[in-house]
Amino acid sequence: MAAQKxxxxxxxxALATLPGWTVNDGKLxxxxxxxxxxxxxxxxxxVGVHAETMGHHPEWFNxxxxxxxxxxxxxxxNVISNLDVELAKKMEEVYxx
Amino acid sequence: MAAQKxxxxxxxxALATLPGWTVNDGKLxxxxxxxxxxxxxxxxxxVGVHAETMGHHPEWFNxxxxxxxxxxxxxxxNVISNLDVELAKKMEEVYxx
Numbered sequence: 001m002a003a004q005k006x007x008x009x010x011x012x013x014a015l016a017t018l019p020g021w022t023v024n025d026g027k028l029x030x031x032x033x034x035x036x037x038x039x040x041x042x043x044x045x046x047v048g049v050h051a052e053t054m055g056h057h058p059e060w061f062n063x064x065x066x067x068x069x070x071x072x073x074x075x076x077x078n079v080i081s082n083l084d085v086e087l088a089k090k091m092e093e094v095y096x097x
Numbered sequence: 098m099a100a101q102k103x104x105x106x107x108x109x110x111a112l113a114t115l116p117g118w119t120v121n122d123g124k125l126x127x128x129x130x131x132x133x134x135x136x137x138x139x140x141x142x143x144v145g146v147h148a149e150t151m152g153h154h155p156e157w158f159n160x161x162x163x164x165x166x167x168x169x170x171x172x173x174x175n176v177i178s179n180l181d182v183e184l185a186k187k188m189e190e191v192y193x194x
Contacts, residue, residue: 058159
């Protein structure tokens with residue numbers, strides 16, 4: 001799927017469906033908390049497989065049971081695109097499963 | 098294994114055996130480069146299993162095929178310990194395998 005920059009209104013609309021996500025420094029941002037390091041790492045692996053399939057990858061920082069995620073689309077100028085929203089939704093889906 | 102703070106001399110000695118590692122903001126630091134995102138993620142999983150077994154975990158940031166690692170030991174005051182050196186060596190071992 002080709003990446004398309006979202007308008008500000010589209011980003012706001014997307015955030016309404018993404019609990020705990022904000023826009024931070026022009027990127028979609030969320031801090032995920034897990035019960036353990038293996039739980040955090042397992043989530044990263046499952047999300048990572050989806051990211052690779054999408055050809056669209058996160059920036060993420062992990063320490064112990066916390067993962068901080070930043071999503072933006074480098075290919076079209078480091079803006080928030082439909083692919084970032086799609087990846088965020090996948091992260092939520094895996095997180096709540 | 099209990100964590101023991103390393104002296105400055107011990108840290109310098111350890112760095113001599115850890116190619117590409119530096120001390121950055123009081124932590125052992127290295128940026129690892131991989132051929133692909135799956136290669137980076139696979140390395141993180143293997144290292145992560147060792148980290149969990151050690152009961153000693155990294156701080157790490159991943160974007161695409163790059164992983165930036167910071168190692169310090171929170172339990173004894175966010176200093177560099179023998180466990181950080183051990184984990185760094187394990188990271189090298191997995192990286193070169």
